[in-house]
Amino acid sequence: MSADLPRGHVPAAVPHATTASGRDRVTADLAHVAHTPGVPKPDAIVVADQVTRHFGGMTAVDVGHLEVQRGAITALIGPNGAGKTTLFNLLTGFDKPSTGTWSFEGRSLSGVSAARVARSGMVRTFQLTKALSRMTVIENMRLGATRQPGENLFTALVPPLWKAREQEITEQAEELLVRFKLDAKRDDYAGSLSGGQRKLLEMARALMSKPTMVMLDEPMAGVNPALTQSLLGHIQALREEGTTVLFVEHDMHMVRHISDWVVVMAEGKIVAEGPPEDVMADQAVIDAYLGAHHDTDLGDDALLDDGSIEQLEAEEQANQAAAAAAATTEEGPR
């Protein structure tokens, strides 16, 4: 696992057990921030105001104010249909908002095309992985690089003008592939990779441009536990390098593990914000999303015991909130 982290002096260790400077610094920065929706952050990299998106009569996103702390890992959670992915699409230029403005590193990004958002240093991945199947892994990686003069039609015809940069790009790509344990797949078509490997490839490809902020849309969906561990390590390594991470995720263990700050959305609005421990104890969040028994292992045989079922039922009746019941059934299949 430690091979994923580029810090050679740290002895073999489980990544989530590391308490490196990045996390401490971010924790200290966020220590005095109030736990209320839309709260200002000491060093915000993304600031969004009054962002709304309507689909016909439905309001998918209605965010009054949102700030994302620089260098932190921020998790965006919420029930299905809460507007998380839509907000992602809006922030990265893949969708146009009905109203609203937002800025990235102080520059306004509202109305800016997706390609220019990416060039300004905010790179995203997709919920449904977009590996370029009929291209090799290394070609996928090279495509992620920036400042390749050979991507101009006329320069492309004169290889000496871009060969040097291509060499640099290839070296960078190979380094990243080693880090993401994809180096053995270098010359395979991306379409031949497994679902989890494609997730890794997509993330590695996004890092080729050395972004200041990465936006990961459900990075763990469909990834096996061992690979999840390694992805977690990569995301934490990003923070140690000073990259800001914003991610959407349903896996609460992962959210609790690695995020410094959690933003909860429901029905398009931000309903809660705060450090993971506090947010997950928040009654509004439990009602809207987590359900009263989010800490209970649904596969635990003890639950089949009559006593515990009666106890749960009693609790459930005591908890009359209809929202909680709805959230529980929704959480069930996951």
Next chain:
Amino acid sequence: MDWSRILVNVAGEIFAPTTAAYALAAIGLNVHFGLTGLLNMGQAGFMLLGAYGFAISTIAGWPLWAAVLVAIACAAAFGLLLGIPTLKLRGDYLAIVTIAAAEIVRLVGRSTALTELTGASSGLRGNSYKDTFQDASPFPDGTFALGPFEYSMNASNSWWVRIVGWAVVALACLLIWLLIRSPWGRVLKGIREDEDAVRSLGKNVYSYKMQALVLGGVIGAVAGIIYVLPRAVQPDSMGRPMTFFIWTILLLGGAATVFGPVLGSIIFWVSLMLIKSVMRAGVPESVMRTEQIEQFGWIIVGVTLMLLVIFRPQGILGDKKELAIDVR
């Protein structure tokens, strides 16, 4: 049956100017479809525009180089015009728009309102625009025989057209060979696979698609010039069937390959000539008349296109592995 005559005719197709013109048009379509995934169903429109641009400006007294530039400019403008509204939409829309636009070019060209300029449906006679090209030939006039192949040196269906046509095909192959290996070609391939992924990596997808559409269209226009040099500009001979021949050639040879379009064009014209010549010589009039044999040849083209798409979508030269991966 005169086999030696048939064989000479068939072998002549290998390097005929028409074969070169179709190879070139397929190379242009390869930039669209093979490299970028653009469904251009109107490549014949680009060719016809190129042919008109070249012929009309030559008749107006312009020199050869200027006439060629006019043809290229026409195709570039046509590509821009088609691309501006459609390249932001999904791929299918480009297919609809290009097939319609190519028909518009043909119908406008053959309309009587433009008889002065385009000669309407009877077109422009070859002799009215061939002079500048033939004058550019360094060879003496007369005929020249190379083995069994005897053509005039400069006039009409000549050695000169063949030399220039295949030289241009070679240049186009070199261009594609360079581009397919370049980072520019890599971006196009990425767009072919998934536009949004490429967009998320900071590439201006719209601009790249436009460049590909215009470049492929310009190659198509040059193909149009070579196509009409040994004959006349006939709008009705450059309609939808021509586009589908080009598609058959591209898919036969192999999309996204450098030499696929050339090989496809040679095989296409050679086998068509072989089928038609053999049938004309061997099938009695009572079974199938000459014009029916002509039609039969085109039926075979249609069936070939279908079989190719179903059973060998990568064509002859295509990378089986590259296409074997189920994308969706």
